[in-house]
Amino acid sequence: MSNVNxxxxxxxxxxxxxENIKELLKTLLxxxxxxxxxxxxRYAEDYDRSLRRLAGVTEEQExx
Amino acid sequence: xxxxxxxxxxxxxxxDTQIDFSRSPSKNITIIQGANGAGKxxxxxxxxxCLFGKELHIDSKYAGLPIVNTTTLAESKDEICEMxxxxxxIQSNGKKLLVNRTCQYxxxxxxxxxxxxxxxxxxxxxxxxxxxxxxLYSDEAQYRIDNLIPPSIEEYFFFDGERMDHYFxxxxxxxxxxxxxxxxQLELFERLIDHLSARRNDFLRTAKGLNPxxxxxxxxxxxxxxxxxxxKVELQELxxxxxxxxxxxxxxxxxxxxxxxxxxxxLGELRDxxxxxxxxxxxxxxxxxxxRLGLLHHNMPIIFSFxxxxxxxxxxxxxxxxxxxxxxxxxIFISNLLKKGKCLCGSDITTKDEYSAERRKKVELYLEESAxxxxxxxxxxxNAHIQRLMESITDFPEEVVRIGxxxxxxxxxxxxxxxxxxxxxxxxxxxxxxxxxxxEEERSKHEHEMKYLEDKIAVKRNQMExxxxxxxxxxxxxxxxxxxxxxxxxxxxxxAFCDKGIKCAEEVRDTIMESMKKEIEEKTSxxxxxxxxxxxxxxAVKIDKDYNISVQHVSGMEGLGTLxxxxxxxxxxxxxxxxxxxxxFEVPLLVxxxxxxxxxxxxxxxxxxxPNYLKGKQLTLLVTEKEFSSEVQEALSGAVGKVYVINxxxxxxxxxxxxxxxx
Numbered sequence: 001m002s003n004v005n006x007x008x009x010x011x012x013x014x015x016x017x018x019e020n021i022k023e024l025l026k027t028l029l030x031x032x033x034x035x036x037x038x039x040x041x042r043y044a045e046d047y048d049r050s051l052r053r054l055a056g057v058t059e060e061q062e063x064x
Numbered sequence: 065x066x067x068x069x070x071x072x073x074x075x076x077x078x079x080d081t082q083i084d085f086s087r088s089p090s091k092n093i094t095i096i097q098g099a100n101g102a103g104k105x106x107x108x109x110x111x112x113x114c115l116f117g118k119e120l121h122i123d124s125k126y127a128g129l130p131i132v133n134t135t136t137l138a139e140s141k142d143e144i145c146e147m148x149x150x151x152x153x154i155q156s157n158g159k160k161l162l163v164n165r166t167c168q169y170x171x172x173x174x175x176x177x178x179x180x181x182x183x184x185x186x187x188x189x190x191x192x193x194x195x196x197x198x199x200l201y202s203d204e205a206q207y208r209i210d211n212l213i214p215p216s217i218e219e220y221f222f223f224d225g226e227r228m229d230h231y232f233x234x235x236x237x238x239x240x241x242x243x244x245x246x247x248x249q250l251e252l253f254e255r256l257i258d259h260l261s262a263r264r265n266d267f268l269r270t271a272k273g274l275n276p277x278x279x280x281x282x283x284x285x286x287x288x289x290x291x292x293x294x295x296k297v298e299l300q301e302l303x304x305x306x307x308x309x310x311x312x313x314x315x316x317x318x319x320x321x322x323x324x325x326x327x328x329x330x331l332g333e334l335r336d337x338x339x340x341x342x343x344x345x346x347x348x349x350x351x352x353x354x355x356r357l358g359l360l361h362h363n364m365p366i367i368f369s370f371x372x373x374x375x376x377x378x379x380x381x382x383x384x385x386x387x388x389x390x391x392x393x394x395x396i397f398i399s400n401l402l403k404k405g406k407c408l409c410g411s412d413i414t415t416k417d418e419y420s421a422e423r424r425k426k427v428e429l430y431l432e433e434s435a436x437x438x439x440x441x442x443x444x445x446x447n448a449h450i451q452r453l454m455e456s457i458t459d460f461p462e463e464v465v466r467i468g469x470x471x472x473x474x475x476x477x478x479x480x481x482x483x484x485x486x487x488x489x490x491x492x493x494x495x496x497x498x499x500x501x502x503x504e505e506e507r508s509k510h511e512h513e514m515k516y517l518e519d520k521i522a523v524k525r526n527q528m529e530x531x532x533x534x535x536x537x538x539x540x541x542x543x544x545x546x547x548x549x550x551x552x553x554x555x556x557x558x559x560a561f562c563d564k565g566i567k568c569a570e571e572v573r574d575t576i577m578e579s580m581k582k583e584i585e586e587k588t589s590x591x592x593x594x595x596x597x598x599x600x601x602x603x604a605v606k607i608d609k610d611y612n613i614s615v616q617h618v619s620g621m622e623g624l625g626t627l628x629x630x631x632x633x634x635x636x637x638x639x640x641x642x643x644x645x646x647x648x649f650e651v652p653l654l655v656x657x658x659x660x661x662x663x664x665x666x667x668x669x670x671x672x673x674x675p676n677y678l679k680g681k682q683l684t685l686l687v688t689e690k691e692f693s694s695e696v697q698e699a700l701s702g703a704v705g706k707v708y709v710i711n712x713x714x715x716x717x718x719x720x721x722x723x724x725x726x727x
Contacts, residue, residue, distance in 0.1 A: 005249040007648035011576050017568050024565050025572065028260065032252045033211075043259050044266075051263065055561040 004029045020054045027054070065212065065650040066092070066682040068152040068160065074133040075113070075149050076106045076126065077712070077721040083107070084725075085652075085684060086705025087154060093675065093703045094684045096723065097692050098710030101125075103721040104686035105656050108222050114149035114165045116215045117186070117206075121224060121656070130177050132169050134718035137177070144180070145169050153212075156650055160191040163209060213651050217247045220643055221651040225658030231636035232624060237612035240639075244611065247647045248580055253573040257566055264562035271555035278545035285538040288531055295528045302524060306517035309510045316507035320492065320500065328492060328500055335488045338481045345478040349471065356467045363460045366453050373450050380447040389440040391433060398431045580646055581607055587642035588613075588635075594673045595634045597666045605635065613639065630662040634670065641677060652682035659691040668695040675703035 004026065012025050027050045035043060067085040072078035086094045098104045106126065109119035119131070130137065132147045148166040155161050168183035188205035190197045200208055213221065220243065245251045321332035366373070383389045401407055402424070405414035413424040492504040589605040592615070596602060602623060603616040615635060617623035627635060637658065644653060659667045674683070687696075697704075707727035713720045 004252070005648040007580075007646070008249060008252075008572065008576060011572050015568070015572065020561075021564060021568050024561075025256070025569055028256045028565070028569075029249075029252050032255045032259070033249070036214075036216075036252070036255070044263065047259060047263050051558050051561065055558045 004033055020056055024050060024054045065156060065161075065652065066154050067094075067652050067684065068154050069150075070107070070111065070114075071148075071150040072107075072110045073149070074136045074145065074147040075110050076129075076131060076133065077103045077719045078106070078110070079133050079136055079720055079722075081721070081723050083708060083723055084706065085682065087682065088705045089680070091703055091705035092680075092682045093700060093705060094682075095692060095700075095704055095707040096684065096686050096710065097689060097707065098686070098721075099712070100688060102710040102712050103719075104688075104710065105224070107686060108224075108654055108656055110149045111151060111222060111654065112218060114151050114163055115209050115213060116218065117165065120218060121222070129718075130169070132177065133720075135715045135720055137169070137171065138717035140171075143171050145171065146183075155190075161212075162189045162196075163187070163205075164189075213649070214249075217647070217649070220247050220640060220647065221649075222654045222656075223640060224656045225633065225637065226656070226660045228633040228636035228640070228658075231639070232613055232632060237608070237610040240607075240613065241611035243643065244577070244580055244584065247643055247649070248576060249648075250573055250577060250580075253569055257569050257573070260562050260566050260569065264559050264566065267555045267559040267562065271552050271559065274548045274552045274555070276545050276549040276552045278542060278549040281538055281542045281545055285535060285542060288535050288538065292528060292531045292535065295524060295531065299521065299524045299528065302517055302521045306514055306521060309514040309517060313507055313510035313514055316503045316510065319503045320507065323497075323500060323503075325495070325497060325500060328495060328497070331488050331492055335485055338485050338488070342478055342481050342485070345474055345481070349474050349478065352467060352471050352474065356464070356471070359460070359463055359467065363457050366457050367460070370454065370457070373454055377447055377450045377454070380443050380450075384444075384447075388433075389443055391440060393430055395431065398427060401427055402431065581611070583646045584639070584642045587645060588639045591638035591641055591673070591677050592635050594677070595638060595666070595670045596631060597669050598631075605638070630666055633661050634666065637670070645678070645681070652684065653678065654684040654686070656686040657688065657691060658685055659696065660688065664693060664695055667691065667693065668699050671696040671699035675700065 008029065009026065012022050015022065017025075028047065031043065031046045031050070034040070035046075066087050068087065069082055069084045071080075071082040073080050083094075083096065086092055096104060096107060105121055105123055106119075108121045109126075112118060112120040113131070119126075132145055137145050146166060146168050148164060150162065150164040153161040153163070164185075164187045166183070166185050168180040169177045170180055172178060186202055186205045188200045188208045199205075242251075245254070317332060317336070321329055321336070323329060323332075380389070402413065405412065405420075407413050407423060407427060411423050412420040413427055415421040415424050489504065489508060493501060493508070495501055495504070585605065585607040588607070592605050593599070593602065601618060603618055606614045606616055608614070613624065613635075615623040615627060617626075624632075624635070637655075641653075659670060662670065704727070706725060708723040709726050711722050711724055713722070
């Protein structure tokens with residue numbers, strides 16, 4: 001459960017950013033909050049998962 | 065979110081105490097009054113211990129003492145003593161949230177206490193629509209609590225008023241900025257921007273590494289494909305011309321063969337026959353040349369490495385002759401003897417005495433000599449193979465000579481026949497018959513043209529074959545490059561998305577930071593000016609861009625440094641309250657000894673203004689009797705819902721405290 005400061009969420013929601021950018025910021029903030037609580041230092045996988053989902057482009061298969 | 069109750073069981077001086085907090089919207093202040101050392105701060109510690117498992121405000125005088133109630137411990141006949149703190153919150157949606165932390169201690173024989181780790185438990189239960197929801201335990205429960213009240217910002221909700229006057233002395237602008245970042249979670253943005261920048265750079269680096277050349281290849285492929293199409297057209301034109309030349313050459317040749325002059329007829333026949341023989345010889349020469357090429361392909365690698373092969377063979381042969389390979393004994397055989405400690409003859413080789421040690425040394429020498437044993441089979445086998453290779457080229461020089469001779473003979477024969485053809489052609493050309501002369505000239509012209517075109521066709525075909533190979537290679541390369549290009553495109557798009565995300569994150573962060581700074585400045589200033597008793601002395605509290613706080617004196621001078629301890633505390637309290645109110649977290653406030661350093665008149669002023677200033681926020685004040693003076697009581701009376709007094713009873717093994725509801 002994310003408990004990102006309501007003020008932050010409100011500012012993001014009221015901004016004129018595109019929806020996927022708003023969603024990205026909220027998702028990444030929740031990841032950072034969770035990682036801070038878990039004292040986790042790895043973030044790349046979580047970030048990439050959100051970027052793949054929200055970037056609006058289909059990823060092509062990586063070259064082997 | 066508000067406190068509903070706090071229950072402490074065997075926590076420090078509290079044996080079994082429950083505090084119900086005032087939650088009335090108009091009277092949401094709870095006063096807990098106690099003398100110094102009665103246990104006020106330990107109420108705050110009970111809360112942080114229950115929530116975070118730590119006493120975050122522990123006084124040095126309690127630090128070394130057991131957390132569990134010493135009287136219960138001493139009086140209990142059980143070896144195990146249980147301690148628990150339970151807090152019930154009422155959330156903003158009206159539902160209850162129960163947090164319970166329990167632990168057990170075991171008494172040792174010499175009075176030592178050991179916590180039973182396995183008995184430590186944390187439970188969080190939330191009230192659902194009709195009943196309590198499933199309880200959360202341990203890490204899950206802690207995660208839930210940390211989300212409600214992040215431990216990093218706990219100190220801005222539960223704090224010691226007595227230390228407030230040092231706040232601006234101990235904390236620089238940077239510390240204050242950090243506090244704002246913490247409480248507003250703006251530090252999350254710093255991490256987010258750092259991490260998103262790192263990902264963006266990674267994507268960019270990977271994209272640069274790919275460097276797709278698809279567009280370049282596509283151009284090359286298009287150029288070659290277009291050229292091949294042109295080649296095909298040109299080839300067709302050349303073939304048509306050649307066929308026409310061939311037809312005309314045949315036509316004039318036939319005319320000559322069918323001419324009325326018998327001599328010319330027979331010359332024409334002879335030339336045709338010689339022409340067929342030349343064609344046959346040409347085919348034969350081609351076959352022989354292929355044979356020669358095959359011979360060279362097969363033998364040249366051996367010829368080039370002949371010297372090395374001969375040297376290797378000589379080395380292996382010399383070792384065989386010297387009896388080094390194959391060795392008389394296998395390494396494994398000697399190793400087994402050494403391992404068993406017994407020689408083949410039955411002698412002891414264990415080094416238990418000098419005789420056996422000497423024998424062992426001899427056997428070990430065999431081991432050294434047998435070092436090549438594992439490879440000897442391979443070496444012997446390789447030697448045979450080298451021998452076969454070297455022998456295989458023995459006939460090479462003769463073969464080359466034989467083929468060369470044959471080729472020369474065929475070439476000579478072909479040249480002779482071609483010379484004959486030339487002579488026949490010349491003879492026909494020199495004929496006295498005019499039409500024969502013309503026909504031969506025409507035939508010869510078309511024959512030359514045909515040969516010239518045949519050469520051109522061969523060159524064109526060769527060119528087309530090379531172009532075809534190139535096109536195939538470009539296509540295969542392009543396929544790979546297109547895959548790269550797709551990934552490259554994706555990486556650049558995601559990189560751009562990250563970039564946009566970073567810019568937006570920075571914008572939100574800056575917006576929030578600026579608005580928070582402004583709001584904190586306004587609220588601190590308003591609060592400070594309403595609480596301060598020297599109303600005419602100060603104008604405002606200012607926070608600069610680096611979060612350095614200044615108190616503006618009416619004279620325009622900076623006044624923070626000249627504030628009295630009480631004024632400093634008021635300023636810090638105002639700042640903390642402002643910070644708290646703009647934080648966005650619905651956590652109740654609990655302040656320990658908020659008025660200890662403040663004299664009567666200012667205390668009354670604070671008490672009068674505080675309820676208005678923290679309107680809607682549940683507040684618990686842990687105060688001494690002196691702090692909770694009749695003036696303060698009077699000023700707060702409209703907002704205080706409950707007043708407790710801590711009664712302390714001195715016992716042999718430590719004090720016992722009880723809270724008594726007096727109002």
